Structure formats: C-alpha cells, structure tokens
Amino acid sequence: MKSLCGKYGVQGFPTIKLFPSDKQKNPYTKKIDKTPTDYNGPRSAKAIADAALALLPDTFITVLRSQADFDAFVGANDLPKAVLASSKSKPTPLYKSLSVAFKRRMAFAVVKDNAEAIEKLGVTSFPSLVVMSADGDKLVYDGPFKVRGLAEFLSKHAAEAPAKDADTAQGKAKTDPDTDAEADDGKDKVVPQAVQDLTFEDLDKITNEEDPWLLAFFHDEMGAKCSTALKKFNEVIAELGPLIKAGQVNITSEEGADKAKAYGVSADELKTSDCKLDIVLANYDEKGDAEDWQHFTGEISVKDLQKFALEAFPSFVTRITAATMQPFLGPDPTVPCVILFTDKDATPPVFAALSVNLRKYKYKFADAHSSDAALMSQFNIKKVPTMVITHLKPGTEEEAAKEGKLGLQQYPGPLKAAPPGGEGDDSFMDSIGAAQAAAAPIEVPQAASNADLRTQCVEQSGLCVLALLDAADANHEKQLGVVRDVGGRWKKQPLHFSWGRFLSAFGLSKSDIPTVVTFSPKKLRGAQLNGAFSAEGIHKLLDGLFSGRIHSSPFQELPELVDGGEDESQIEEPIEEEFDLADILGEEVSSTGSKEELLKKVEEELKEEERRQAEAAEAKAASEKKKGGKKKKKKRMSKAAKEEL
Structure with missing residues (x-):
C-alpha cells in the first residue's frame, strides 16, 4: 500500500484520484501508463461521478458537420459504422464510453443539423442510433438508450476484436503492460489523439x-x-x-x-x-x-x-539575488514561489515556457545565478540546476516571521517538460501543476436565495463558510478576491464557500459587514469572524475551528434567507446611549460644592490613603523583624542549656 501511495503521490486520506480511460506514452521513459489527476471537488456521489464522466474522451467520435464529412467517414475504413443522430451539442458520456469500449471494433460518429446525412440514415426522431455494415446495410436500434441494451446491440454488429485485444482479455498478453514493447515495434502502435x-x-x-x-x-x-x-x-x-x-x-x-x-x-x-x-x-x-x-x-x-x-514564449521569470530575494517574495508569504538556481546567464527556455503555461495559477517564478554564493547558501543549494518551491501553510505567517523561516520543497528531477523518472515520479509539469492547483483560488458563488444556500452548502457534507458582503461596496471585488484566495488554500478540507448579503438571518446589522460566518448544517453550530475582514483573519478562524482552539456556538435551526433580498431598512442598528461626562460631574458638583473644592477634597483623600498605606507597611516590617529576633534568642538559650547539661 505504501509503494502504491508513493507511486501516485498520495500524501493523506481521504484522497480521490481520477484515472483517464486511455494510457499515454511517456516520450522519455517509453512507458505507457494512466496518469491520474487529483479530485478536489465536493465529496458527493453526483459531483464525483460528474468529474469521472468528464474524463471520458470524445477522440473516437467523428462529428459530421457536412455531407462531405459524412461521405469521408463512410469510406474511411472497412469497420462497421455507428452513427448517432442527436439534438445535443456534444456527445453524451454514455456514447463516449461506448466509443472507448468498441474503439477497435467499430467507428463512431455523431450527426447534428445535417439534413442530408440524417435523410441518408433514414431516421425521423432524436436520438436515433444507426449501425452501417461494410456492405452498406443500415440497422436502427429500437431499444431503450441504456448501457446494457446498447452494448449488446453494438456487440452483435461490431467487428471481431483484434488478436492482441482478445489475448489480453483472456489474460494471455505477451507484452509487459508497463513497457508495452510490442506496441513499440511500429505495427500496432496507437498514438493518443492529442490534437x-x-x-x-x-x-x-x-x-x-x-x-x-x-x-x-x-x-x-x-x-x-x-x-x-x-x-x-x-x-x-x-x-x-x-x-x-x-x-x-x-x-x-x-x-x-x-x-x-x-x-x-x-x-x-x-x-x-x-x-x-x-x-x-x-x-x-x-x-x-x-x-x-x-x-x-x-x-x-x-x-x-x-x-x-x-x-x-516570453519570460515571466524574475532574476533575483540575495539582496532582492525578500522584495520578490512580497508581503504575502503564502503565495508559492518557484525559484530555479542555474549557471545560465539567461532563463532556460523550458522554465520560461513553464512560467507562461502556469501563470493563471498566480505562482511567482524567479531564477538565480549560481555565482550568488549568499543566496545559494541561504537555500542550501549544492548543485545546479536545482528548483525549489517556497510556501507557507495558511495561518502560520506570524510564526514563520518570528523564526525567519520559509517552507521549502526541492524538486528532485531534471529540468524537462516531461522528465524521466523512477516509479512514483511525476513529470515536471505535473509536480508543479499539482502544487499550483492546491493554491489556486476557487470560484465563490453567490447565495441569493434559500435554494442557492441549500445547493451550495446545506446539502453538502462539511462546513458552510458564508461571506457577508455588500455588492455596492467599492471594495467588493477585492473582498470577494480575499475569500476566493482563502478558499483555494483550504480546498482539501470539507468547506463550502459562498457569499451574500443576509444580515437578519445571522442577527447582524449593516455595520457588521464585511464579515464571515461559518455553520455546520448537521451539528447546528456556527462561529463568526472576530476582528477585521482579512485573509489572515479568516485563516485563523478556520484553523481555530479545525484545531479546536475556537469553539462554535449552538443555534436552534438553520439560517433562513429572505428570497430576493431582505428589507434592510427594517434592521435596527445597535443604539449606543450618548452622555456628557460634564453633565455627570456637574450633577455631583452641584450637590457637594464647587469643582475646585471637589478636586481639593479628592487630593486630600488620596494623600491620606497613601499615608495609611505607608504606616501599615512600616508596622508590618517592624513586626516581622521583632519575630525574627525572638527566634534567634530562643535558639541561643537552647544551646546554653545544652552546654550546662
């Protein structure tokens, strides 16, 4: 189990990895394998199923947009043809899965808005599936569009499986599945559709x-x-x-x-x-x-x-030195930075291309020359080229600032777009991309109604994080950006972020926003951001809830939002009673004399109190001194008595 987790980069539980349907060949190692991607979406059956279905390729399906496309598809090869006449803009996951299952036994196509092709197929309704044999015969599927019925129908009219597929199905494959040496002989080589x-x-x-x-x-x-x-x-x-x-x-x-x-x-x-x-x-x-x-x-x-x-490619890479390193890292140390140490005077093209390819994740890229001994020593770099990623766990900024430390992760592989590696090694792009995705901001939808709140949060398992914001505020986009960034750094936790402007549901007033409230629909407990609205403050709130340092408060029922927005004119702002200190002093003065007399009396009372305290301290000290003398005298008498005996 440990080696399997190491191979696919599993570092914690629960972790969900999504594998594509087809293997791809690494051009450097010559190995053929399925490269998984991390699933970071909602932990619900529908969301996970949708993510898995999205991986189904449509590369085995030809879209027939014209009569010329139809004629070319029919005459392309001798395989039986399956043509789906559909009103949908894209092939369905069911049809894509069938095209993968029968990819070497049948050619698949889909036709839409092509009257001539539909007329040739002889269908009058959608969806309709037609199989055309090599002899030109047409067979229309008349059963329900369910996977079992469709698979049985296609299997009857598909070509025989190639010998290699048949052997594999019976467990008699003659080649190593990792190296796929037979596929490299040029005879049965299958190149994945990358274009x-x-x-x-x-x-x-x-x-x-x-x-x-x-x-x-x-x-x-x-x-x-x-x-x-x-x-x-x-x-x-x-x-x-x-x-x-x-x-x-x-x-x-x-x-x-x-x-x-x-x-x-x-x-x-x-x-x-x-x-x-x-x-x-x-x-x-x-x-x-x-x-x-x-x-x-x-x-x-x-x-x-x-x-x-x-x-x-242009370069989005900054050349840094020991003197410019700190300004480059910037005021927010939680933003990951990729630093390449090299002996090249110019940025290596692959590293520059990487900075372009991944700039949407908002990583910062820099390179440093090996002649900068101070910077090489600071990052403990022993050889070049070496790439490191600096990062901090959200919420640890203050602790790191006191200790003067940054989190460092050194990339162990060579600087290539898809480097060779041993078992468990990811490519350069995958290694950076995984870290990029972990830090990338998330989309934070608006909860404009109870239906939105149920869909985005209540019906999901986990903790709801609702940012209460004013869309008319000049800083609204900046505030929403803070929530997106925070959500991006907590995406591995069961948190569901949304935003809205609903105050009475949480017993708040207009003067309380912007703020963040969290609540658990299952446990009926919640907490509110205490302090200024900032990324650091929200990080501390979430970290405190997960660590137990911050305790949530119970509530009787789930918050109910007012569909269409609430009438904030009916929300009463907290009223602070105003008073004049002079009025109070005036009342006291009027009953005791003038202000000057009152101040003189207060000064005399303070002096008298100081005198009494000083006398008490002197008396206590004298008493303790007297007690100490008696003890010593008693001890001497006891010694004299002992000598007499």
Missing part, C-alpha cells in the same frame, strides 16, 4: 484564454487530403507532452476562409498545395492580438516545433 478539432467559435474562446496553443489551419474539402499531414502533426504533439495544447481548424468554407484572415492565415495559400498546414502559436504573450501570432515555417518535427514554441 483537438476546433471551430471558429472555439478559437474565440481560446483567444480569451491564457494557455498557449499550437493551431494547425488546413484546407480540405473532402476530409481525406490532409489526413496524413494531420496524423503526423498529432504524433508530434503527443511527443511534446503537456508543454502545450494543440488544435486543428478546417477553413474550407467561404466563411471559414474569411474568418481565417483575422488570424493571419491565407486560405488561397493553403488551397494551392496538396495539403499544407499553417501552424500558428497562439496566446504566447499577454497582448492577445491574433494578427501578431507567430507562424511556424520549419519541418514538422518534435525538435523544430518545440524550439519554435520555446523561443517564442
């Missing part, structure tokens, strides 16, 4: 993202002319690993040719060639200007494409 099919709507979304992309634009009316070039492009992207995302865009239509101009792509140049790919690096800087995206002009190879991408 996504994109539309121009997808491109609009990508433009607004921060992740860098390699995009291959091509012109192919029949859908088969560029198959070889696109296959090679996919193989290269698969070899590049997690360094960059990739997509391919067909600009065959007249509308597509016009839209391609906005990305600096000429449809006329792509038409003149049998098949030419215009490969573009998108989102490699902060400008977001598609016309300035760089175009690749070299040979389609791992080496050339990687060099092209790395050289185009």
